[in-house]
Amino acid sequence: GAGVSQTPSNKVTEKGKYVELRCDPISGHTALYWYRQSLGQGPEFLIYFQGTGAADDSGLPNDRFFAVRPEGSVSTLKIQRTERGDSAVYLCASSSGGGIYNEQFFGPGTRLTVL
Amino acid sequence: KQEVTQIPAALSVPEGENLVLNCSFTDSAIYNLQWFRQDPGKGLTSLLLIQSSQREQTSGRLNASLDKSSGRSTLYIAASQPGDSATYLCAGVIQTGANNLFFGTGTRLTVIP
Numbered sequence: 001g002a003g004v005s006q007t008p009s010n011k012v013t014e015k016g017k018y019v020e021l022r023c024d025p026i027s028g029h030t031a032l033y034w035y036r037q038s039l040g041q042g043p044e045f046l047i048y049f050q051g052t053g054a055a056d057d058s059g060l061p062n063d064r065f066f067a068v069r070p071e072g073s074v075s076t077l078k079i080q081r082t083e084r085g086d087s088a089v090y091l092c093a094s095s096s097g098g099g100i101y102n103e104q105f106f107g108p109g110t111r112l113t114v115l
Numbered sequence: 116k117q118e119v120t121q122i123p124a125a126l127s128v129p130e131g132e133n134l135v136l137n138c139s140f141t142d143s144a145i146y147n148l149q150w151f152r153q154d155p156g157k158g159l160t161s162l163l164l165i166q167s168s169q170r171e172q173t174s175g176r177l178n179a180s181l182d183k184s185s186g187r188s189t190l191y192i193a194a195s196q197p198g199d200s201a202t203y204l205c206a207g208v209i210q211t212g213a214n215n216l217f218f219g220t221g222t223r224l225t226v227i228p
Contacts, residue, residue: 004158033215042119042204042218044161056213091158091217100146100208101166104216108158 002026004107006092012113013082021077021110025094025099032075033093033104034067043091051077117142121219128195129227136190136222138205143151144184146208149216150179150190153202162203163190194225 014018031050037041045059049069058065063108065081070074070106079086089109095102118141128134137150147166151159163172163179165188171180179193188205202223206216 006158031214033218041219042206042220043216044218045215056215059215077218081181093159100214102214103147103149103161103164105161106151106159110149111156 001025004092004094005103006090006107009108010111011091011111014115015082015084017082017114018025019082019112021090021112022051023077023092023107024106025073025075026093026096027085029094029096029105030072031095031097031102032069033095034075034077034098035091035093037089037091038111039088046077046090079112082112087112087114101107110115119205119207119217119219121203121222122180122181123222124220125225127225127227130197132195132226133191133193134195134224135206136189136203136205136224138188140186140192140209140217142209143183145181145183145186146186146211148181148205148207150177150178150183150213151204151206152189152219153204155202159204183221194222195224197226197228200224200226 007022034046037043048056051072064080067077091109093106095105122137150162165181176193194195202220202221
């Protein structure tokens with residue numbers, strides 16, 4: 001596709017449930033990022049992949065959060081035992097390289113609501 | 116901890132006015148800086164990218180500048196239009212060994228017809 005896509009666009013779940021959020025980066029982009037945006041705030045970094053490996057996961061808030069990118073393209077963010085505080089918009093971005101000078105392009109986000 | 120401040124938090128201007136949005140970083144070691152636009156309920160659209168070796172970038176009615184010595188960036192919008200109404204976010208790669216963007220909280224712009 002032409003841009004970064006994310007599915008689902010909206011996800012409503014109950015406290016304690018498991019959820020998966022998917023990101024399809026721009027074709028050929030080797031770097032992929034996950035961010036989380038709470039209402040009225042700027043996005044906050046969660047994890048960065050270069051190819052298949054997580055190069056930096058320092059932004060993951062706790063061990064309930066996990067992400068994979070097994071083939072170096074699509075990535076899935078997994079959240080176990082969801083809590084109400086996990087409610088936010090989860091944004092995915094990709095760039096053509098993982099260098100500090102590469103422009104990041106964002107998807108439309110997945111709005112997660114934990115009841 | 117790195118802080119990114121955007122001033123003002125909200126701004127309303129009549130159509131046709133020129134305006135400036137401000138962004139500042141507590142740590143001036145900025146490797147690159149991006150300005151984004153976010154419409155309500157939508158993702159981020161990249162507007163301009165300034166690399167650390169550059170001082171400014173222009174795209175149409177938009178001009179962004181970067182002053183590394185002070186850790187400040189400005190986004191200048193000329194001849195504003197109602198379609199420019201959105202939240203504008205600045206973000207920088209600002210930490211050695213990290214490639215992620217640090218974001219400000221944004222400036223919510225309303226252009227009144």
